[in-house]
Amino acid sequence: MPAMNQFPPITPDDYVIALMGMTGVGKSSFIQLFTEEGVPVGTSLDSCTEQCGIYRCHLPGDPRVFWLVDTPGFDDSKRSDYEILRELVTWLIKSYSDNIQLTGIIYLHRILDVRLGGTAMRNLRMFKKLVGQDNLGSIILATTFWGSVDNMIGIERENQLMTTDEFWGGMIKKGSWVFRHDQQHISGQQIISYLLDRNQRSTYRIQREMVDQRKTLDQTAAGAEVQEQVEKLRLKYEAELETLRDEMREAIKTKDFESQKEIEKIRKEHEAWIRRQEIEQQKAQARAEELWQTREAEREQSRKAAKKQLKELNLQLQKMREKAARRRYGIDAEMQAHIDRQQEEIRRWREAYENRTRCIVM
Structure with a gap:
């Protein structure tokens, strides 16, 4: 993982690919297939991606370096859609302002979901509003978790997604491609290779609206x-x-x-x-530059809070160890378990601090 406060040296010539979709669709796991950096991967439907984070990646035997961007979904268990939208849009408009255009976007969807309703539809509608109708050829619609569903049922659901205009049908007609991702390297490589070989840069609706048209x-x-x-x-x-x-x-x-x-x-x-x-x-009544300034101030506040908490936890751990050392017979099982829990808490907070520090700044 890069040193704290050291952001990736991304240039306009680099391949940058964003991953979007609901919480739990496998965005972080997808990135982990191609990077040597540690990527927080959730074990439940609670989001582990609060802010956009970027990771340096490569394909086996391919000299091309590319960057994968982990983004929060519009179904976060702790934050409102407004907060998530500001986080995502801030990154999109900042990168565009710095002449960095995406090579493409991979939108992931769990094939094991029985139907596309409620939260899933809201997430998809938001995605469509963000990207617009242009450059849909740079959009990959990928289904995940094929190993968790009967193959025939999965095919039926996939067909419904592809043939219903309200779902993916309209996007496919305008150039979007559909892939199956079974959580393994091979299917992931096929998706990435398609975008890298296509070698085009795209501008999306939200970027034009806020940067070119100066909308709030x-x-x-x-x-x-x-x-x-x-x-x-x-x-x-x-x-x-x-x-x-x-x-x-x-x-x-x-x-x-x-x-x-x-x-x-x-x-x-x-x-x-x-x-x-x-x-x-x-x-939300803010233009691009105001949005960036507000988000950066919030990030700094978040980083300071995480750093303070990390410091307090380390002090608590130090006191535990000193207390254990004073005991005649050393650390007993109960004290060791307490220390282990504290170390795990410190690990989580350190990860949270590093994630906040590594938020994308182009």
């Missing part, structure tokens, strides 16, 4: 898509808040203290969500 984020197609989804949820939460007020009056009347506590908890969560979206909407 909320004026872009992707920003409008997020706003539409946020507005639907806001109306839903406001209706629920009205119902909660009625339920609270009834709980107070009947002196149902347990219900009062639960209603108050839900009310606070809903109101906090609405306030958070209002703040994010304000941040």
Whole structure:
């Protein structure tokens, strides 16, 4: 892994390929096939990719070096779509402003998913709004987790994706290519080789909107898509808040203290969500350079917080070891287990700090 604060020396002539898709589709695992650097790989459906990170990669026996970009999906368990959009767009517009255009984008989708609905459709719609209708020949639509589904069922689902315009059909008609990725090197190499051999650079809709047309984020197609989804949820939460007020009056009347506590908890969560979206909407009223400045300030704050936490954890570990050393018979099993847990916590925070430090700066 590069030294902290040392960013990859990417140039306009380099091959840069982004991976997009929902949480858990295998983006980080795909990158790990081609890089010697450590890539955080999630073991659950919680996102382990909070910020865009870039990795130096190569194919076996191929002298060409390329860079793979890990991006967060629009289904993060901890962050809103507005936050994720700002993170992704900030990187896209910064790279474009620095004359670095993508060689292509690989959009991954789990073939084991029964249907493309709800969150998956929202993620796909956002992707389409980001890339636009031009340069769809640089888009790879790849299905993953074939080993976790019956082959005939997988083929049926793949066919539905490819023939339904609302899913992938419309993109395929305009040049996008479909690949199967079985999590192994061979299928991954086929995808990467296609993009490298194609050897073209692409500009996407969000880049033109924000850099060339000088739009604010909320004026872009992707920003409008997020706003539409946020507005639907806001109306839903406001209706629920009205119902909660009625339920609270009834709980107070009947002196149902347990219900009062639960209603108050839900009310606070809903109101906090609405306030958070209002703040994010304000941040979305920014043009490219303002967006970059805001995101960099947030990254620096995040890095400082992670560094502080890492320092505190190391101090705690040092005290544990000193305490263990003072014991007559050395470290017992309980103390060793405690130290091991602390070391694992330090490892996770160090990884988090390094990931925040290695965020893409072109």
